[in-house]
Amino acid sequence: MKLPIEHLKKSPDAFRFVIERGWWSERFADVEDSGARLAEEPTMEIRARTAGESVHLEGEFRGMLDAECGRCTRRYRHALRESFRLVLAPLGDGETPPDPEGLQDLERSGMCLGKDLETGWYRGPEIELDAFFVEIISLEIPMQPLCRDECPGLCPVCGSNRTENNCNCDDIKPSSPFAALAALKEKTEGSS
Ligand SMILES: [Zn+2]
Ligand SMILES: [Zn+2]
Known part of the structure; x- marks a missing residue:
């Protein structure tokens, strides 16, 4: 899922990505194996703008799992919702990111992430967001799904x-x- 960043302006542009089931199954096979399936295709809504030479992204992931409660074994709908912000600084051709592994990501996807999920670097006209999306979604996958917190x-x-x-x-x-x-x-x- 690519975001063209070369035409971004100071005022934010809105982007919407629909996450297809095939994409999900490839990356979250373990979640599906545990019995939690997508109830519908999740979405990523992003507002993107520039600030000087940096690129600012702000967005929200939303999805719905058809999961099994870890306590009562009932199947229920588990809402997924995660907001995020990401600031990417430009990295020139001769420059390398602090983490050498980041260089591979940068060459492959036009961006790499810092240690947190809130900062990173970009190079080139577009960024490929798949790896970032996986990180954001992983934050919202329940370790033990519960139909409600107080499920008896x-x-x-x-x-x-x-x-x-x-x-x-x-x-x-x-x-x-x-x-x-x-x-x-x-x-x-x-x-x-
Ligand atoms: Zn329950
Ligand atoms: Zn009883």
Whole structure:
């Protein structure tokens, strides 16, 4: 996915890239193997402008995964959203980036990244953003997908999904102060 930077101006231009399923599968095969698939094709919206000789990019990645909850095993939609900023400084023909590995990237894609994901260098009329996109997307891939933060998961006694079905099994440990209170109340009422 290429961004022509030679015609950028001081006022930002908007660009929109649609990430195709084939592109995704090649780069995020491990995510697909874990059971999380693209629900739709993700997008990268970018506003790009110049500031002196530098190029400023500002944008947002948005996507939607069809994932399996790590606690209750239910399939759910997991929204992906990551904003980013990137400032690229020009690098002349004789100059080399601080990191020697960056030179290869620079020759291959017209840009290379600094240690963080917010700065880098460019050379030439266009930059190829694929490697940068992979870095940005990786920040948003969930390590343990959860249908919601407080997902109660499966009942340890009967195995039913507690999101969908309140099974009333006795817990070994009361899960909340309210549960403890309810148990206490039941006891007192039973003994009176
Ligand atoms: Zn869940
Ligand atoms: Zn149960």
